[in-house]
Amino acid sequence: xxxxxxxxxxxxxxxxxxxxxxxxAVDHVSFTVEEGKSIGIAxxxxxxxxxxxxxxxxxxxxxxxxxxxxxxxxxxxxxGMNPDDVRxxxxxxxxxxxxxxxxxxxxxxxxxxxxxxxxxxxxxxxxSKNDIRDLARxxxxxxxxxxxxxxxxxxxxxxxxxxxTVIAISTILSxxxxxxxxxxxxxxxxxxxxxxxxxxxxxxxxFIKSMIFITHELPLLYNVTxxxxxxxxxxxxxxxxxxxxxxxxVHPYSxxxxxxxxVPEEGTRDVKLTAIPGTPPNLKxxxxxxxxxxxxxxxxxxxxxxxxSMRKFGEVSPExxxxxxxxxxxxxxxVHELKESYDKEREGGLSS
Ligand SMILES: Nc1ncnc2c1ncn2[C@@H]1O[C@H](COP(=O)(O)OP(=O)(O)O)[C@@H](O)[C@H]1O
Ligand code: SF4
Ligand SMILES: [Mg+2]
Numbered sequence: 001x002x003x004x005x006x007x008x009x010x011x012x013x014x015x016x017x018x019x020x021x022x023x024x025a026v027d028h029v030s031f032t033v034e035e036g037k038s039i040g041i042a043x044x045x046x047x048x049x050x051x052x053x054x055x056x057x058x059x060x061x062x063x064x065x066x067x068x069x070x071x072x073x074x075x076x077x078x079x080g081m082n083p084d085d086v087r088x089x090x091x092x093x094x095x096x097x098x099x100x101x102x103x104x105x106x107x108x109x110x111x112x113x114x115x116x117x118x119x120x121x122x123x124x125x126x127x128s129k130n131d132i133r134d135l136a137r138x139x140x141x142x143x144x145x146x147x148x149x150x151x152x153x154x155x156x157x158x159x160x161x162x163x164x165t166v167i168a169i170s171t172i173l174s175x176x177x178x179x180x181x182x183x184x185x186x187x188x189x190x191x192x193x194x195x196x197x198x199x200x201x202x203x204x205x206x207f208i209k210s211m212i213f214i215t216h217e218l219p220l221l222y223n224v225t226x227x228x229x230x231x232x233x234x235x236x237x238x239x240x241x242x243x244x245x246x247x248x249x250v251h252p253y254s255x256x257x258x259x260x261x262x263v264p265e266e267g268t269r270d271v272k273l274t275a276i277p278g279t280p281p282n283l284k285x286x287x288x289x290x291x292x293x294x295x296x297x298x299x300x301x302x303x304x305x306x307x308x309s310m311r312k313f314g315e316v317s318p319e320x321x322x323x324x325x326x327x328x329x330x331x332x333x334x335v336h337e338l339k340e341s342y343d344k345e346r347e348g349g350l351s352s
Contacts, residue, residue, distance in 0.1 A: 001034065002034035002035050002036065002037065003034060003035045003074075004032050004033070004034055004035075004072070004074075004075075005033050005034060005035045005037075005073065005074055005176050005177055005209050005210035006032065006033040006056070006071070006072070006073055006074075006095075006176075006177045006210060006212075007032045007070070007071075007072040008029060008030055008031050008032070008056065008069070008070070008071055008072075009030050009069055009070040009072070010028045010029070010030055010068065010069040010070070011026060011028070011029045011030070011052075011055060011056075011068075011069035011070070011071060011079075012024075012026060012027055012028050012029075012067040012068045012069050013025065013026045013051065013055040013060070013064060013065060013066055013067055014026075014064075014065055014067055015051070015063040015064055015065070016062065016063050016065055017063060018063075021284050022284065023283045023284050024234050024283050024284075024286055025048040025051035025052075025234050025283055026048050026051050026052050026055050026234055027048075027234040027235045027286075028069070028235065029052060029069075029231075029235070029236055030069075030236070030310075031229055031236070031239065033177065033210045033211075033212065034210065035209050035210060036203065036209065036210065037210055037211075037226045037227070038199075038203065038210065038211040038212070038213060038224070038225040038226050038227075039210075039211070039212050039213070039225055039226065039227050039228070039229060040212075040213045040214070040215065040218075040221035040224060040225035040227070040228040040229070040242065041053075041212060041213070041214045041215075041228075041229050041230075041231055042214075042215055042216065042217070042218040042221060042228060042229070042230050042231070042257065043216065043230055043231035043232055043257075044216060044232075044257075044276075044280060045216055046280060046283075047231045047232055047233060047234065047280060048231055048233070048234040048283070049181070049182075049214045049216075049231055050099075050100055050181055050214070051064065051234075052231070053097060053099075053179045053181045053212070053214055054097070055071075056071055056095065056097075056177075056179060056212070057086070057090070057091060057095055057097050057179075058071050058078040058079060058081055058086050058090060058095075059083055059086045059087060059090075059091060060083065061083070066079065066080070073090070073094045073095055073176055073177060074094070074176050074209075076094070078090055078094070088122075088123075092119055092122070092123055092170075092172075092173045092175060093123060093173045093174075093175055093176075094175060094176050094177065095175055095176065095177040095178075095179065096170045096171055096173070096175040096177070096178050096179070096208075097170070097179045097181070098166060098167055098170050098178070098179065098180045098181060098183055099181055100181040100182045100185075101182075101186065102163075102166045102170075102181075102183075103154075103159065103162040103163045103165075103166045103186075106154040106162070106166065107154075108153060108154050108155050109153070110153070110154075111150070111151055111152065111153055112149055112150050112151070112152060112153075112154070112165055112169070113132075113133060113136060113150040113151065115169045116132060116136045116150070116169055116172055117129060117132050119169060119170075119172050119173065120132050120135070120172060120173065123173055133150070135172070136150055136172065137150065139168060139172060139207070140168060142205065143164070143168055143198055143201060143202070144198070144201075145161070145164060145165065145168060149161065149165055158191075159186065159187055159188075159191060160187050160188070160190070160191025160192075160194055160195065163183060163184070163186075163187060163191070163195055164194060164195055164198050167180065167183065167195070167198060167199065167202075168198075171202060171207055171208055174206070174207050174208065175208055175209075176208075176209045176210065177208070177209070177210050177211070177212065178199070178202070178208040178210070178211045178212070179211075179212045179214070180199065180211065180212070180213050180214065181214045182214055182215055182216070183195055183199070183213070184196060184215075184220070185215065185216070185217075192220075196224050199211060199213070199224075200224075211225070213225050217261065218230070218245070218246065218254070218257045218258060218261065219246055219258070219261050221242055221245075221246070222242055222243070222246045223242075224242075225242055226241065226242060227239065227240060227241050227242055227245075227326075228240065228241075228242050228245040228246070230245065230249075230251065230253065230254045230257065232253050232280065232291060232292055233280050233281050233283060233286060233291040233292070234283055234286065234291075235291060235330065236310060236328075236330065237251045237253050237254065237292065237310075237329065237330045237331075238250060238251040238253070238254045238327075238328065238329045238330070239310075239326070239327065239328050239329075240326065240327040240328075241326070241327075244327060246258065250313075250327070250329050250331075250335055250338055250339070251329045251330065251331050251338075252292065252296045252297070252298050252331065252338065253276070253292050253295075253296070255338075255342060256274070256276040256295075257276070259274050260274060260275045260276055276295055277295060278294055278295040279295075280295075281294070287304065288304065288305065288307070289302075289303055289304040289305050289306055289307065289308070290303045290304065290306075290308045290330070290331070290332070298333055298338070298341060300332070300333075302332055303332055306332060308330050308331060308332055309330065310328045310329065310330045311328060311329060311330070312326075312327065312328045313327055313328065313329065313335050314326070314327045
């Protein structure tokens with residue numbers, strides 16, 4: 001195992017609404033991202049992806065509150081740190097966050113270079129503006145962004161260019177962890193590919209040491225991240241390598257996510273798409289037992305009364321491949337039984 005850049009242990013955070021209700025949006029989440037690796041987080045809208053991203057920065061302000069757990073960046077535990085210290089010592093350098101729809105939040109009256117000056121000067125007020133301009137120009141050039149973008153205003157840039165610019169601004173201090181929340185969701189396919197390529201280039205060039213890519217589209221993560229976590233109702237329900245998660249999902253929810261997505265490849269037009277019926281539970285009052293039980297076609301009596309935790313599974317292959325070992329899922333049914341059911345359904349689907 002490589003060096004851990006980000007280690008998250010049993011992180012639990014919640015919103016407290018103005019009506020004093022608790023919304024348990026991140027519930028005992030644990031995972032690790034190693035140096036040079038990227039991890040994807042997928043799940044339906046409202047499952048807690050953005051809240052997890054916000055929570056990982058260790059920078060809490062109402063209505064979001066830290067409850068328990070650890071966030072360890074490159075060996076340093078930042079949970080419980082004073083928010084002012086987090087802002088000065090952690091944000092931008094240790095961890096950078098690109099919020100959902102960040103490109104539309106840029107102040108339209110300022111030039112791109114000004115945003116970069118803000119980020120660098122907040123960290124190091126002594127830097128000269130000439131040095132900042134040189135650094136920004138070099139970084140833009142190496143990332144295939146035209147340097148003259150630095151003198152433009154956000155409104156003068158296309159959507160794709162604006163998003164790549166936001167990513168370049170947010171990572172100008174070369175953070176150890178980059179969290180990108182749905183960075184390509186609002187873009188056309190060509191711009192999506194350019195955004196993803198740029199993030200990968202930044203990893204290869206060492207401008208970021210690890211990455212978390214959040215999306216509601218699980219298949220998008222293939223070829224983008226090394227591994228994938230699937231989240232449901234504030235909890236992780238499955239984790240594994242990207243290839244395993246996309247081609248061989250085990251948890252009924254991950255399987256449902258894959259089956260409800262159109263894969264635009266030849267010969268797949270006739271494949272029946274099955275949306276997952278029902279809606280996720282209200283996180284103000286999550287159900288006991290398995291949170292997916294009301295929507296799961298494999299649900300049994302025990303599922304609603306038994307607290308299901310994440311369980312590791314998989315064996316080392318004859319070639320010594322340990323990757324299967326790193327898989328985990330949150331379900332009462334043994335893996336082989338779930339897979340048998342999936343196989344039978346597929347055979348049934350093909351013969352009908
Ligand atoms: N400011 C807030 N106050 C209270 N509840 C919130 C707030 N923001 C999000 N939530 C709730 O937290 C849950 C997770 O939301 P979010 O993290 O935005 O999900 P995702 O990013 O996966 O779509 C949802 O139930 C949402 O309604
Ligand atoms: S624990 Fe039960 S309800 Fe939950 S996913 Fe597994 S089979 Fe479905
Ligand atoms: Mg979100």
